[in-house]
Amino acid sequence: QKEVEQDPGPLSVPEGAIVSLNCTYSNSAFQYFMWYRQYSRKGPELLMYTYSSGNKEDGRFTAQVDKSSKYISLFIRDSQPSDSATYLCAMPFSGGYNKLIFGAGTRLAVHP
Amino acid sequence: GAVVSQHPSRVICKSGTSVKIECRSLDFQATTMFWYRQFPKKSLMLMATSNEGSKATYEQGVEKDKFLINHASLTLSTLTVTSAHPEDSSFYICSASSGPSTDTQYFGPGTRLTVL
Numbered sequence: 556q557k558e559v560e561q562d563p564g565p566l567s568v569p570e571g572a573i574v575s576l577n578c579t580y581s582n583s584a585f586q587y588f589m590w591y592r593q594y595s596r597k598g599p600e601l602l603m604y605t606y607s608s609g610n611k612e613d614g615r616f617t618a619q620v621d622k623s624s625k626y627i628s629l630f631i632r633d634s635q636p637s638d639s640a641t642y643l644c645a646m647p648f649s650g651g652y653n654k655l656i657f658g659a660g661t662r663l664a665v666h667p
Numbered sequence: 668g669a670v671v672s673q674h675p676s677r678v679i680c681k682s683g684t685s686v687k688i689e690c691r692s693l694d695f696q697a698t699t700m701f702w703y704r705q706f707p708k709k710s711l712m713l714m715a716t717s718n719e720g721s722k723a724t725y726e727q728g729v730e731k732d733k734f735l736i737n738h739a740s741l742t743l744s745t746l747t748v749t750s751a752h753p754e755d756s757s758f759y760i761c762s763a764s765s766g767p768s769t770d771t772q773y774f775g776p777g778t779r780l781t782v783l
């Protein structure tokens with residue numbers, strides 16, 4: 556079993572739709588949860604950063620963590636064509652130099 | 668926000684040659700830098716962690732003699748792919764963090780390496 560599982564998609568939605576992106580993880584020691592967005596041929600950029608369970612909202616983006624289920628989600632409201640990218644969840648190893656474990660990434664396409 | 672640059676953005680080389688990729692943190696001091704490799708439509712795989720002034724720590728299965736990492740200053744780390752072969756063709760991405768207690772990593776734009 557991989558430590559972080561993420562459906563690679565692709566996920567295709569119409570503009571304005573609500574998008575739900577998800578990851579599951581197996582290590583209960585993970586404390587921090589991150590979502591990165593990566594456009595084609597570019598490096599990832601940090602979108603959201605959450606700690607522990609609960610929700611965090613930033614504009615059209617909401618990150619949700621359910622530690623009891625080892626399940627995290629990223630919701631995108633009113634999706635736009637510019638949201639078309641690959642979304643990666645990531646979690647740091649505890650201790651040491653905070654190495655990140657990434658999910659496979661979900662490719663999202665928002666069509667007009 | 669923090670900016671990390673990589674140079675070159677794209678490189679094509681012949682098999683057997685060595686290629687050096689630079690990673691720079693432009694507006695902060697990066698005590699820790701990470702090097703990742705990403706195959707098409709795949710996720711990032713951590714290759715090594717480097718700390719300024721010390722030897723890099725390589726992940727299991729990564730050949731340290733093939734992928735030489737030097738973190739000579741707080742703003743510069745280099746990855747040298749020695750005696751490159753076609754199977755080394757990949758997208759190489761670095762990231763930088765301002766310290767071991769900081770979880771946020773800022774990523775460079777990546778370098779596309781093609782070995783003929």
